[in-house]
Amino acid sequence: MGRITRAYRPEVGRLITDPNTDITYLFEKVIGISGLDYVYKAAYYARDKHTNKFSTGYVTVKYLRKGNPDIGTSFTATDKIPTRNIINIESWFIHRFDDGYLVALPYMSEGSLRYILSSNFYYGLPEDCIAIALKEALFGLLDIHNSGRIHKYFNAGNIFVNKSKAVEEIEIKLAFGAAVYDSDLQFKVNKEVDAGDSSVPLLTNISAWAAAPEVYYIYEDSDSDDQIENYYSVKSDIWLVGITALELAYGNIRVSHREDFDDMINKIRKSKKLPNRLEDLFEEITYPIEEEEEEEEEKKDGKMKKVVGFFKDKLKLGKEKEGDLVEEINDKKGKMKKVMGFFKDKVGKKKEEERLFSKEFEKVVVDCLAKNPRKRPNVERLLRQPFFEKAKDKNWFQRNVLHAKNPMPIISDSDSDD
Secondary structure, three states: OOOOOOOOOOOOOOEEEOOOOOOEEEEEEEEEEEOOEEEEEEEEEEEOOOOOOEEEEEEEEEEEEOOOOHHHHOOOOOOOOOOOOEEOOOEEEEEEOOOEEEEEEEOOOOEEHHHHHHHHOOOOOOHHHHHHHHHHHHHHHHHHHHOOOOOOOOOHHHEEEEOOOOOOOOEEEEEOHHHOOEEOOHHHHHHHHHHHOOOOOOHHHHHHHOOOHHHHHHHHHOOOHHHHHOOOOHHHHHHHHHHHHHHHHHOOOOOOOHHHHHHHHHHHHHHOOOOOOOHHHHOOOOOOHHHHHHHHHHHHHHHHHHHHHHHHHHHOOOHHHHHHHHHHHHHOHHHHHHHHHHHHHHHHHHHHHHOOOOHHHHHHHHHHOOOOHHHOOOHHHHHOOHHHHOOOOHHHHHHHHHOOOOOOOOOOHHHHOO
């Protein structure tokens, strides 16, 4: 029989002392989960041997099993790069066990963006706050790419927020490698789905089921993890930035399988616009290209008849003048364009007023979700886009997200009936 794997889930209140540093850690509460194991908020107590003074603070304590593939990709205590936007392992080997050991990470008081969504913003964050959070995470991703590494799991669950007296302003950091864990309670983000539809994939696995096509379809057809690794790249990370933007905008991505997901992405890519609700995309009927062209021609014919009717009613022309009018309109295409332009302008203004997302944000999403990896921007080019260059500071995020009085948007009657 194989060896039974036991989850690391000690009771809150446990004390652990690092034999190398004499720092004592008190497990205060469970704040997340990593695989089978709990992740804890811990208070630490350190005594300076020279001054005999005590220092205290908080850290996140996580259990790492031997053979964890993320260990090799993480920035270890001796291999950190100077950055404020990545969550690094601060202390390795707090305590050793037969199957693994404990490590300490910086404590992020507000949890992940996905936890924030599930707690207070179930229908998505304000767009200007998405710009702030994504920009900070992209700074971390830039450092990872510049170090020659690939993230592979960029998503809202791996972007964490910290607000504490120890820092002057809030921190927004990207967890990477061994520092990644799932914030406690973030599974509420699928509360409607979990109750009735088990076919909808969990957001905790979004980096797999919503991976870039060059990664996902190789994974589906391959039995070798080594082969899959070759298809991850900085551009597959950029794809996940686009998926993360969608999750932050809508609060969730409710699809039943990859085919629906691909259909959704294709429609966004084709229209270069984001609907007010992702569900609206699934209510549309997908026609073959030929049928779409025929439909477009029928629309033009219908518009022509409406314009002719307009002039007939307006000028009260008799039957004998109808032919002359149609001929005049057909001959003078310039006048027709002006008339049609008038109607398009009217409709366009109405649609513009109904837009929930800016063109700058839509461009970021569409660029990241380009089917050809070569057409996706790198992080530096992405950060130079107006959506990020015009982003407000982190104090704005704090006021409008962390301190929001009524974060949940009001739902219309039509939405609540869905």
